[in-house]
Amino acid sequence: MAEAITVNQVNSRPLAAAGALTWREIIRFFRQRNRVIAALGTPLLLWGLFGTGLHRAFSVGGQRFMEYYVPGTVQLILLFTAIFTTISIIEDRREGFLQSVLVAPIPRWSMVLGKLMGGSLIATVQALIFVVLALTLGIRFSPLIGLAIVGWLFVSALGMTGLGFFLAWRMNSVQGFHAIMNLLLLPMWLLSGGFFPIPAFDAQSGFGELIMHWLMRLNPTTYMVAGLRRLLGGSLDASTGAMDSAGSPIWEPSLAVCTVVVVVFAAVMFVVSCRISRRTTAGDLL
């Protein structure tokens, strides 16, 4: 029996399958030019507009807003990639493509890995393009730190695409996804410390600040932004004496804490994505 089945030379090669899925994600991305433009163009535009517009109103720890806003823009690029991953899952399902992946002899983790790797690589490259642009602002780092930044972007992207995958899996329409984007993903970005600094919490802080502080502190993307800010040499740590525009100290997690949170977040998102993908959803039954 077993012999008859191997006659057709089908072997489960989960990594090769994941590689093929990754390759497909990348090809699809570049064939849909509007995606390239949207994912990189929008954050760039916002960076230019906010950076210039808020230049006078806003200065943090002596940094110009454009400089301060670099990690936040990178985070926005990662966020958009997560959004596209979300949409591509819904598209794969609606186009019917997912059906043939679901009945292929590969474990679910292989499918998830392929999808997340594809999304993350695209995000990393786009974010890197922006980081290179940021060099024009006078931001400098050593080649070693450069490598660390690449790794940082990739792991952060993995977490974000994992989150997108997890959210998208049970969704049948792009409409439902808009709610998620507006209610969860965009607020996550706004509260990441990329757009405005996280108020330190001390005895003088009011209730509003307390809420804000903890919302931001519990937000995993905060650690992506803070870690990148430290790697780019723009730390706003209390020890640097940096103050926000109101003259209050800024809270910033250490690089070690950031690393742990970012790695754990990516791992957890991968695991929950694998778990949720074992469930059949109504959308698979076209």
Add this chain to the structure above:
Amino acid sequence: MNVPAAIRVSDLRHQYGDRLALAGLSLTVDTGEIFGVLGPNGGGKTTLFRVLSTLIAPQQGEVSLFDLSLPAETAAVRAAIGVVFQSPSLDPQLTVMENLSFQAALYGLPRSVYQPRADLLLATLGLSDRRGEFTRTLSGGLRRRVELAKGMIHQPRLLLMDEPSTGLDPGARNDLWQYLGQLRDEMGVTIFLTTHLLEEAEKADRIAIINEGVLVALDRPETLRAELGGDSITLETKNPEDLAARIHSQFDVAPSVLDGLVRLELADGHSWVPRLMESFAADVTSIRLGRPTLEDVFIARTGHCFWNGDGNDSDVSAGKTKSKRRGSHG
């Protein structure tokens, strides 16, 4: 028997919420046959297809493919089957060849193995000059062929197809059946397909007729038709109940009324046509004599028409899910 059955289903039940889609279905598909599952839409055949293709796990009952049971040996089953879905499963952003090589990667095939196979498949299916085209630019018929090539790239022993003729014109449908016959004869592939088209089911080696989640008939199409014997006469009239009663009292035969039509199953139908017309010419709008079809088999076994949904349906078919009326009766 040395050769295990390609598919063995026993007492399969499946429920979507409150709705019972399969109510204790049992059937066996032998290796090397083209097996059709015929049934009206909503009759349970798609659910059966989803279970066999491993898209959903069986809720109750036993299912095995080549003696590999589901869901325990899902991975081995997946390696042994090729699946062609009713809805498209191609990536429109990829070319024909890219779709195939992606599929090959899912089945762990190295390029040295899949490349010659893909060439052969594309040649056989008349797609050789389309390999570099994006599948989104292909016509529906061509896309179906790519789906088929995709389902066959890992040379499965069993090919599962859900409504394979959907969207195909008669010519393409013929080509498809020719190819399926070729697969069966030359490679010994077992083919399992679902259809709601009576004329398509006729082409299968054996068919199972499924209605409301249960098996109503299973045999060779010609055997099923022969069982009914004789001919069927269908009369169209304004008042079918009345006409049936009058035919009954005058000729001592038992006509049935179904969907506003009076039907008779008789051994020598041709001699009955003039007799019926002489007596009831004034009431009959049309009369049709035919050999028994699979629809007649369906009617004989279930007591209602294959297609229903007409406004003037008789009570027999009332309350069933409405399906679009596609063909004429018979």
